[in-house]
Amino acid sequence: GENVEQHPSTLSVQEGDSAVIKCTYSDSASNYFPWYKQELGKRPQLIIDIRSNVGEKKDQRIAVTLNKTAKHFSLHITETQPEDSAVYFCAARDNQGGKLIFGQGTELSVKP
Amino acid sequence: EAGVVQSPRYKIIEKKQPVAFWCNPISGHNTLYWYLQNLGQGPELLIRYENEEAVDDSQLPKDRFSAERLKGVDSTLKIQPAELGDSAVYLCASTEGRGRDIYEQYFGPGTRLTVT
Numbered sequence: 014g015e016n017v018e019q020h021p022s023t024l025s026v027q028e029g030d031s032a033v034i035k036c037t038y039s040d041s042a043s044n045y046f047p048w049y050k051q052e053l054g055k056r057p058q059l060i061i062d063i064r065s066n067v068g069e070k071k072d073q074r075i076a077v078t079l080n081k082t083a084k085h086f087s088l089h090i091t092e093t094q095p096e097d098s099a100v101y102f103c104a105a106r107d108n109q110g111g112k113l114i115f116g117q118g119t120e121l122s123v124k125p
Numbered sequence: 126e127a128g129v130v131q132s133p134r135y136k137i138i139e140k141k142q143p144v145a146f147w148c149n150p151i152s153g154h155n156t157l158y159w160y161l162q163n164l165g166q167g168p169e170l171l172i173r174y175e176n177e178e179a180v181d182d183s184q185l186p187k188d189r190f191s192a193e194r195l196k197g198v199d200s201t202l203k204i205q206p207a208e209l210g211d212s213a214v215y216l217c218a219s220t221e222g223r224g225r226d227i228y229e230q231y232f233g234p235g236t237r238l239t240v241t
Binding site: 104 | 129156165166168170173181216220224226227229230231232235
């Protein structure tokens, strides 16, 4: 089955710097890759997603890139702000039934 | 539009007791998921429903866990009897699509279960 690896597990940046979180997946048939932000004690919130027929997607300060050949995708946050501090999860969706397989999470800390 | 609703938000029980969690998905969402999230880890799927049919329950520990979605709308997840290792957050999610259709999954706030 699908397996998703996420790195780094923790990331600390200064306010205004960029942050990059990387994920790899194992099943070449996976076709959808969402990113979720989870603040402490709250629900995971979808922040951006990308489908397998697209290489890059951007939404204001957030962007996601997908390399299907290498089977990895990345989240890029520019001009980070303290409110970006949270745990970020990547996920890959298998092509058969819609199950999301999540990475282990990255705890991002943005220091003012 | 209301999001995914879950109750209770918190539950503390003694081991060997039963517990039930309830989820009401976003209106019109055909597919409903129950996930388990352990501290510091990503959600793991327990069961997926398309309307009232459980189409993927391969990761549901059926000796103690059960779920139902009788009318294809809200759903209940039950544990009987609970064990210490069941302490976690139980998340419900829903999506408009089904099967191979790709639609965003939206999560509820979760139920934090503590088994003592």
